[in-house]
Amino acid sequence: MKTNLLIVAVLLLFGACKPKSTEIPEEKATNVVNFSDVKVFKHQGNCENEKEPCVLADLKFLQVKDSTFTCFEELNTTLQLAALDCAGLLPDSTTNQAIDMIASVETYFELFEDFEKDFPENTQNWEARSNMKLVFQNDSLFSIQTDGYNSSGGAHPNSFNQILLFDKVGCKQLSVDEIFVQNNELLNVVEKYFRKERNIPQEQSLNEFGFYFENEQFILPSNIGIENDNIAFLYNDYEVGPHAMGSTFFKIPKNELKSFLKLKF
Numbered sequence: 001m002k003t004n005l006l007i008v009a010v011l012l013l014f015g016a017c018k019p020k021s022t023e024i025p026e027e028k029a030t031n032v033v034n035f036s037d038v039k040v041f042k043h044q045g046n047c048e049n050e051k052e053p054c055v056l057a058d059l060k061f062l063q064v065k066d067s068t069f070t071c072f073e074e075l076n077t078t079l080q081l082a083a084l085d086c087a088g089l090l091p092d093s094t095t096n097q098a099i100d101m102i103a104s105v106e107t108y109f110e111l112f113e114d115f116e117k118d119f120p121e122n123t124q125n126w127e128a129r130s131n132m133k134l135v136f137q138n139d140s141l142f143s144i145q146t147d148g149y150n151s152s153g154g155a156h157p158n159s160f161n162q163i164l165l166f167d168k169v170g171c172k173q174l175s176v177d178e179i180f181v182q183n184n185e186l187l188n189v190v191e192k193y194f195r196k197e198r199n200i201p202q203e204q205s206l207n208e209f210g211f212y213f214e215n216e217q218f219i220l221p222s223n224i225g226i227e228n229d230n231i232a233f234l235y236n237d238y239e240v241g242p243h244a245m246g247s248t249f250f251k252i253p254k255n256e257l258k259s260f261l262k263l264k265f
Contacts, residue, residue: 031139031168033069035062040083042105044112047125054125055112057105059083061132062144071171073098078164078173079132079144086148086160087130108152115153127151130160136226138265142166143225143232161247163225163234176220179263186260190233190252191218197250211241226265229254 038061045054061083063076077098084090089104105128112126130148137143144164151157165174180186195202200209207216223234230251237243254261 033137033142033168034065035134036065038063040101040105042109044109045125051123053112053116053122055109056126057087057089057108057128059087059089059101059105059128059130061130061146062134074171075166082144082146082162082164083130083132083148086132086146086162087128088148088150088152088158088160089128111152122153124153125151126153127157135232136228140168141226141263141265142168143227145225145232156243158243159237159247161223161234161236161249163223163232165225174263176222176224179224180220180257180260181262182220183260186257187218187220189256189260190220193233193250193252194218194235194248197248210245213240227251231257 040059041057043054043056046052047054047056062079064072064079066072069075080101081090081099084099084101084104089108090099091104108126108128115126116122128148128150130146132144132146135143135145142165144166146162146164148160149157150160165179166172167174167178176182191206194200195206198209200206205216206213206218213219219240221233221235221239223236225232225234230253232249232251235241235248237245237247240248254265
């Protein structure tokens with residue numbers, strides 16, 4: 001089978017000429033963290049012919065250009081792990097340590113080759129993809145969203161999504177409790193938008209609709225980010241419902257959540 005491997009990496013890491021930087025959307029910032037677009041791509045087989053087996057990995061992600069940024073290495077590792085995770089290529093035993101992305105892709109291809117040996121009649125394509133984008137940045141924060149997909153011969157493809165909200169000053173990813181003062185009033189506001197996004201009447205139980213909130217208690221998602229003057233909320237597959245329900249993504253104007261926010265932006 002024909003194999004092709006293309007790695008478009010952060011050129012500053014390899015001493016080459018300057019790459020194109022990712023633009024800062026909307027919000028202007030003076031304390032700017034500049035990112036480079038990075039791509040790891042490999043395919044094997046004829047992916048344009050549905051009758052022939054094919055395996056493909058296509059990961060597009062960001063890396064920090066400026067090595068003087070306080071947590072340059074740690075943040076780049078976090079972004080690499082997010083790209084692998086959302087493509088369904090992150091090993092279960094992985095910690096928050098640097099990982100060889102190329103080796104992870106190669107392992108995926110080896111699994112495909114083993115599958116072909118066990119099922120020589122197979123014509124099903126395998127695909128692992130992820131795409132990362134900067135959606136917000138100001139002097140103290142930035143928000144990055146990663147969307148991914150993996151189809152590897154199972155009953156159905158899986159989608160994976162992640163939002164990273166990062167505190168530049170503290171040099172850390174922010175948790176839900178560091179973003180909001182949580183109380184019932186906040187949950188009521190977010191639940192209202194959740195119901196609106198899924199077209200669920202107020203008088204109907206969320207669990208009756210098909211979700212599985214424990215003890216019928218609404219919760220915030222683990223993925224929360226910023227998009228200009230809005231707060232973005234992402235409930236992934238399986239987080240509060242079965243795969244068939246899919247993910248739930250919506251935005252709430254910052255002004256409606258201002259009294260609950262611990263952040264200033």
